[in-house]
Amino acid sequence: MKRRIAVVTASGFAAALALTACGGGGEPEDAGTSGPVGEQAEAGGPLDLSDVCPATVVMQQDWQPESEHGAMYHLVGEDYEIDSDAKSVTGSLVVDGTDTGVDVEVRPGGSSVGFQPVSALMYLDTDILVGAVNTDGAIAAHAEHPTVAVTSQMTVSPQMLMWDPETYPDATTIEEAAAGGAPVVTAGELIGGLLVSQGIIQPDQRDSSYEGTPQRFVSDPSILQQGFATSEPYVYENEITEWGRPIAYQLLAEVGYAIYPEPIVVREADVTEQADCLAKLVPILQQAQIDFLADPDATNALIVELVEAYQTGWTYSPEVAEFSVQAQQELGLVTDDPASGVFGQIDPDRMAEIVETFAPILVDAGTIPDAEIDPESLYTNEFIDTSISIGD
Template sequence: MIPGSAHRPSRPFFALAILAVAGAALSGCASGAAPAAPASAIPLADEASILTDVCPAMIVIQATWEPEVDHGPFYGLVGPDAVIDADKKSVTGTLVDGGKSTGVQIEVRSGGSAIGYQPVASQMYTDTSITLGSVPTEDRVAGAASQPTIGVFATRQQSPQMIMWDPETHPDWTSIADIGKTDATVVVPKGGLYAQALVAKGVLKQSQLSDSYDGSPARFVSDPSIAQNGFATSEPYIYEHEISQWDKPVKYQLVKDAGYDVYPDALSIRSADLEKLSPCLTKLVPILQRSALAYLADPAPTNALIVKLVEEYDTGWVYSAGVAEAGAGILKNLHLMAGTDPSVPIGDFAPERAQSSFEQVTALLGASGVTIEPGLKADDIFDSQFIDTSLTGK
């Protein structure tokens, strides 16, 4: 069984009272949404992008969390005939490539509360209608024995996970290593593997860690002496613009820049489905690559859908248009989605980095008591064979 909360990405559920301004912004955005277009009005894509004969009639993608910009490439595949199911927390429509129909449908399902905070890999084995799921590297390693999955598309090259602090309280901190030189408390999610990695590297001390982070801003607001887990694509904007009790900038460093640099997650299939799905993935993965590039070039249309989904799903997850716009900017400006190496195609797994990710995660999970499948290799959890190497982010 794959560990659940120990490796599940943690995202903030902010109280609606605190984020009244954000809620108002969401309502305004939703009221201006255009009605869905009929599928017949969507022009057909070129033959190279037609998926009718090689893919399921409905491609189901299971997200790892609530709708957010980090998942822009696959929300961007949903055509203008999108239908939102607020009860199932899913959106369905024509799967498009550059706005043109590929001949099949796509359903993107929300994660997080919609699946009871279960790991996506577990959900994939419970519900085999799921074609691809967004599975963290840690879960692909930990679940290799009982729920094996293999990543075929890196939605992000780098993780937005970070540790943040108050620059007024700590003007001398410029990095996570600076925090480690003090006795300041660092609040992280329970079971967060990256925190243990930073302890193992000597960047932080075990005595500093408090694994009590629940996504609420209350502790940080009331005690700015602490450092706190977060994501560069959300918390810095939210704390500065949407939490009235804070209403000022925070400083942060990405965890990857402090020494835990692994592929954060990937769209993955059940390993046993690789042969069956190969003809589909040969066409679908390049479509995902083009969707990622299109999102980076113009995130606004997909962001509008993401914000609309959050409003319709009404789970307590709050995500304003401002957060989406800022988050997309961070993904682009910090090269989190496309990466910093122009030789690596978008969505690809670079062999050396895949091996390094595998070794770091395997060592940390093993040290925490997780039994690693004997003989497991990086190639068992990373597969780049479907990547179009001509599609780069530069």
């Protein structure tokens, strides 16, 4: 069983250029619940997308279906159809019981698209209107496949480093667990580079060989390993029988991994070309994340159904889906933007800090040629509905 991994490498982007976008797959093999999908949106109203958006709004995720992507899947109406060959789900785009007049198609990433980065996919297949791209990934792809974030979904990254609390019983932080020189195993050079730049680990502790499987951690509990606080704590204790006990961890956001995790992005040109659509769609996406966390059961059931239908080797149980929602809320991963109090708004100062921190690391890793990237080119708050807030 592989867990998802986050990696930004030059070779990964080069490989993406040589591949074509996934598509096709024939007729849908599975259908969701049939029946009415809700009242029709008022013509010309804020929920009527029929006159401004494509007939099918295609959304591209960066990994297999999981609750961290709940906002997108929350918009899929009950009339959905699953194409298990093409690995996609399509249904009416429904907002709180209102049919917006268009369909939504959500596509997974990872092995379903040959592990191509979402930024590259969006330029290879222009049917994709919006995608989910980590800010560090957007910086890495900026020269060849520039994308612009239009709203955040999670506010804080769920990525973490984990360790065995029995091996390091006194450790409460990454720095304490790594103090003895243990290998820090990550996917790619970015996180290791960040930790070295922060003085938390030594250069010779970096190990970029993580492949998303639990075998090494289980067999060598002296290492620190990358993971996600929304899944691994539950999975290791309850679903990996060779481990079967708690892990300890610290969020990487607490040691400088300040990226926006999987914000919704568009191609650079579409900020203008799809402006009328985005003016209505972005507030819908802002609210969808809030609505999903408030009432996740039906969407989580769809996510688990999709994982089973796609048969990619990715496993995702209802219990992990439930744990993810709980973790997103209890760890404060989904909050209003601290600077503005608006949910989904991008903070200019934070974006500038992200570029200042990660562009040099990506240069050192050979991923980008130079660090001269304008932070303002990576986002826009033009379409944000400033009245949308999680509140207290």
